């Protein structure tokens with residue numbers, strides 16, 4: 001743990017959902033609102049130089065639809081977050097952190113527990129896997145995502161989500177989970193997320209600070 005890292009736990013929202021459920025779309029919009037800072041673990045991985053050992057690990061695992069090992073992932077997350085704090089892009093005293101794609105299993109959630117206070121988990125739920133696969137295929141063409149291009153990799157990503165990521169919902173079980181229908185229009189999903197934020201006492205306190 002670095003000295004520059006805040007002593008207090010960082011107030012965070014988690015966006016959780018299967019591949020294609022719209023985590024990135026919602027996270028980006030939310031992150032464009034003052035006092036919300038979006039950090040997408042997948043984007044951090046994709047920004048790595050693929051010639052480096054860690055960049056190669058990312059290509060190796062993500063192209064199979066599997067998770068990158070936890071030690072590498074949490075170290076990268078930690079270092080990336082510290083950079084954002086040091087560069088004053090993210091101000092933990094006044095900003096909420098919007099995490100998308102991390103934690104992706106219970107082990108990662110446990111590691112992150114001393115560092116973040118999870119205020120709410122937005123679970124973008126879409127049981128219709130055919131719809132999600134359709135969205136992923138569309139994205140693969142547009143964004144050059146090699147992990148979305150192939151049918152068996154898509155199916156493996158769903159299986160990884162069911163086996164490893166979904167148990168996070170039990171880890172945070174209780175009032176903190178807000179289930180949102182991810183098959184709705186993106187604007188409606190955002191409306192539901194914002195509604196969940198506005199109910200929180202932490203939001204009301206921030207509003208009073210007028211920062």
Ligand SMILES: Nc1ncnc2c1ncn2[C@@H]1O[C@H](COP(=O)(O)OP(=O)(O)O)[C@@H](O)[C@H]1O
Pocket residue numbers: 018019020023024041042043045061062063065066067068069073100101102103104108147157
């Ligand atoms: N927290 C994480 N732990 C391990 N691997 C991760 C994590 N976040 C991203 N990855 C790797 O990056 C890939 C792409 O992630 P991401 O862009 O979040 O996908 P999506 O938004 O479609 O769910 C994952 O399939 C996985 O291999």
